[in-house]
Amino acid sequence: MEKLLEILEDIQPEADYENCTTLIDDGILDSFAILSIVSELEDAFGVSITPAEIIPENFNSAQALWNMVERLQA
Amino acid sequence: MSLTSLMFIIFVLTAVIGYYCIPKRYQWLWLLFFSYIYYLSTGARTVYYLLITTASTYLVGYFMSRIQKDKDDRAARRVNRRLLVLALLLNFGMLAYLKYTNFLIANLNDLLHAQLNFKDLLLPLGISFYTFQSMGYLLDVYWKKCEAETTPLRLALFVSFFPQILQGPIGRFSRLGKQLFTSHTVDWEQMERSFLLILYGFFKKMILADTVAPIVDHIFGNPTQFSGVFMIIGVLGYSAQLYGDFSGGMDVVQGISGLFGITLDDNFKRPFFAISITDFWHRWHITLGTWMKDYVFYPISLSKWMSRFSKYLKTHLSKKLGRTIPICIANILVFLIVGVWHGAAWKYIIYGLYNGVIIGISGLLTNCYRDWKKALHIQDKSHGWHIFQILRTFLLVNISWFFDRADTVKDALFMMKNTILNFHISVLWDGSLLMDNTILHIQYRYIIVIAACLVVFIISLLQEKKITFAQSIYTWKPAVRFVLYLVILFVIPLLGQTPMAEGGFIYAQF
Structure with a gap:
C-alpha cells in the first residue's frame, strides 16, 4: 500500500489519498493521470490491467486501487 | 420532421399522452413504435441500415453472452473477440462506406488526376450516433460491463429511441436500457422540469442559433470580402450558433425524454467556462468524449503494442517519457478520430488534430506547468488565474472553430491571417456592420443575439456557481408559473426564427 501511495503522490501530488473516495467522481484523476497510474502499477x-478494469469503482480511492492490484495478483 | 416543427410537437404530445394511458407493460413497445415512426418520417430509404445495425448488435451481443456462460474463460474470449471484430467491421465499415467514400474518391481524383465517378450515397440520419451507441453496448458486453439484452425488440428500442437518435447523447446500455424498459407513472414535477428544459432548448436554438446563423454563413461564405473585425464577429457568432444549436437541441431531447420519465446522460456542462482544452472536452459533447475515452483511448493506450513501445521508451529515454509519450500518441489518435467523426473533409481532420496536439503537449508539460506556476507565485485557486485560464481556453477553442466552420482549410487559414493582418477596427462605426443589408433585419439580429447571449451567460454563470434559479421557479404559485411559461412560449416564436426559414440541427448531419 505504501508503494502505491508513493506512485499516486508522484503522479498527482495535489490529492488527499488517505481519505478521498471520489478521485474519479470529482475529477481529481483525469484520463492522463489514470493511464500514468496504470503504467506504474x-x-x-x-x-x-485491461480496459475492462478502468471503471470508477477501481480508481475512486487508494484502497480501491489496492484491492484491484491484489485481485489481479491473485 | 424537425425538432422545432409543429408536427413534431403534436407527435410528441400524442406519444406522451398514449404512453401514460396504455397498460404499463406495453410502454416500451409504445416507445419503439413511435421511434420507428419518427425515423421513417425522416426518410424511409435508409431504415435498412438501422435494421442491419440493430440485428447485428442483437445477435452478436446475444451469442457473446451465451458463449461466456458455456465455455471456459480463455476459449470464450477467443471466440467472442472474433464475433466482436466481425460486428465492429460490419457497422463501422457501413458508416465509413456511406460517409467517406466520396471523400476518398475526391482525394484520389486530386492526387492521381483520375476521373472516378462519385457515388450516389444517402447518409442515414443519426448513423454516427446510433452506430457508436450500439458498438459501445457490444464492447460493454464483451468486457462484461453489462448483460446482453435477450429480447430483440428491446435492443431495437435502445438503438432507435426517438428523442436521441438524430444527435445523441450517445447513451450507455447500463443506464439507458434500464430506464427504457421499466414502466413509468406520471411525475408532474419532472414533467414541468422537462417542459422548462424544452423551452430553454427552443430559446437557445430558435432565438440564439438560428438568428445568428445567416450572419455567420455570410461571413464564412465570403471570407475575401471582409476584414479582420468581421472574422472575429463570424467566429464568435459561430461559437454562439454552435452552442445554441447543439446544446439547445440536447435540452429539447433531454426534456422530451424527461416527459417519459427517462433521464438521458448530460452532453453539455457550460463548456465556455472550461479552464483548459481537456476541461472543454469534459464539458462539450460529453458523451462523445467519454465514448472515445472508454472505447478508443484506453484500449489503444493499454494495447500490447503500446505497452511494448512504452517499455522501449522507458529503457531508452526516461521513465516519465515512457509513461507519457504513449498516452499523448493515443490522445492524438483519438482526436483524429473525433475530427473524422465530424465529417469527411480535411478541415475536420485538422480540427481534431489541433485539439489532440494541444492536449498531448499539455499532458507532456504537466510538471513544467507546476514548476512555472510555483516560480511565478501563481495561486491555482485565485480568481485572476481562473479567469485567465477561461479566456485562454475560449481563445484556443475559437481558433479551432475556424477549421470547423470554414469551407476549406485554405479558407480557415486565410481568415485567421486576415484577423490579425487586416483588422480595420473602423468598420465597427462606419456602417459596414450592416453588410449592405444583404441579411434581413440585421440590426435586430445583432440586438437579439447579444441579448440572448447575455441570458444564456447569466443562467450558465448561476449554474456554474451552483445557484439553481430554476429550482426557485417551482416554488412560485402555479398560476404565476403558468403565465411565465405562456410568455416564454409566446416570445420564442416572436423573436426567434421559424424552422421553415432556417435549417435543421447542425449535429443531426453527423
Whole structure:
C-alpha cells in the first residue's frame, strides 16, 4: 500500500489519498493521470490491467486501487 | 420532421399522452413504435441500415453472452473477440462506406488526376450516433460491463429511441436500457422540469442559433470580402450558433425524454467556462468524449503494442517519457478520430488534430506547468488565474472553430491571417456592420443575439456557481408559473426564427 501511495503522490501530488473516495467522481484523476497510474502499477506490481478494469469503482480511492492490484495478483 | 416543427410537437404530445394511458407493460413497445415512426418520417430509404445495425448488435451481443456462460474463460474470449471484430467491421465499415467514400474518391481524383465517378450515397440520419451507441453496448458486453439484452425488440428500442437518435447523447446500455424498459407513472414535477428544459432548448436554438446563423454563413461564405473585425464577429457568432444549436437541441431531447420519465446522460456542462482544452472536452459533447475515452483511448493506450513501445521508451529515454509519450500518441489518435467523426473533409481532420496536439503537449508539460506556476507565485485557486485560464481556453477553442466552420482549410487559414493582418477596427462605426443589408433585419439580429447571449451567460454563470434559479421557479404559485411559461412560449416564436426559414440541427448531419 505504501508503494502505491508513493506512485499516486508522484503522479498527482495535489490529492488527499488517505481519505478521498471520489478521485474519479470529482475529477481529481483525469484520463492522463489514470493511464500514468496504470503504467506504474503494471511495472511495480507485475499486473496486467485491461480496459475492462478502468471503471470508477477501481480508481475512486487508494484502497480501491489496492484491492484491484491484489485481485489481479491473485 | 424537425425538432422545432409543429408536427413534431403534436407527435410528441400524442406519444406522451398514449404512453401514460396504455397498460404499463406495453410502454416500451409504445416507445419503439413511435421511434420507428419518427425515423421513417425522416426518410424511409435508409431504415435498412438501422435494421442491419440493430440485428447485428442483437445477435452478436446475444451469442457473446451465451458463449461466456458455456465455455471456459480463455476459449470464450477467443471466440467472442472474433464475433466482436466481425460486428465492429460490419457497422463501422457501413458508416465509413456511406460517409467517406466520396471523400476518398475526391482525394484520389486530386492526387492521381483520375476521373472516378462519385457515388450516389444517402447518409442515414443519426448513423454516427446510433452506430457508436450500439458498438459501445457490444464492447460493454464483451468486457462484461453489462448483460446482453435477450429480447430483440428491446435492443431495437435502445438503438432507435426517438428523442436521441438524430444527435445523441450517445447513451450507455447500463443506464439507458434500464430506464427504457421499466414502466413509468406520471411525475408532474419532472414533467414541468422537462417542459422548462424544452423551452430553454427552443430559446437557445430558435432565438440564439438560428438568428445568428445567416450572419455567420455570410461571413464564412465570403471570407475575401471582409476584414479582420468581421472574422472575429463570424467566429464568435459561430461559437454562439454552435452552442445554441447543439446544446439547445440536447435540452429539447433531454426534456422530451424527461416527459417519459427517462433521464438521458448530460452532453453539455457550460463548456465556455472550461479552464483548459481537456476541461472543454469534459464539458462539450460529453458523451462523445467519454465514448472515445472508454472505447478508443484506453484500449489503444493499454494495447500490447503500446505497452511494448512504452517499455522501449522507458529503457531508452526516461521513465516519465515512457509513461507519457504513449498516452499523448493515443490522445492524438483519438482526436483524429473525433475530427473524422465530424465529417469527411480535411478541415475536420485538422480540427481534431489541433485539439489532440494541444492536449498531448499539455499532458507532456504537466510538471513544467507546476514548476512555472510555483516560480511565478501563481495561486491555482485565485480568481485572476481562473479567469485567465477561461479566456485562454475560449481563445484556443475559437481558433479551432475556424477549421470547423470554414469551407476549406485554405479558407480557415486565410481568415485567421486576415484577423490579425487586416483588422480595420473602423468598420465597427462606419456602417459596414450592416453588410449592405444583404441579411434581413440585421440590426435586430445583432440586438437579439447579444441579448440572448447575455441570458444564456447569466443562467450558465448561476449554474456554474451552483445557484439553481430554476429550482426557485417551482416554488412560485402555479398560476404565476403558468403565465411565465405562456410568455416564454409566446416570445420564442416572436423573436426567434421559424424552422421553415432556417435549417435543421447542425449535429443531426453527423
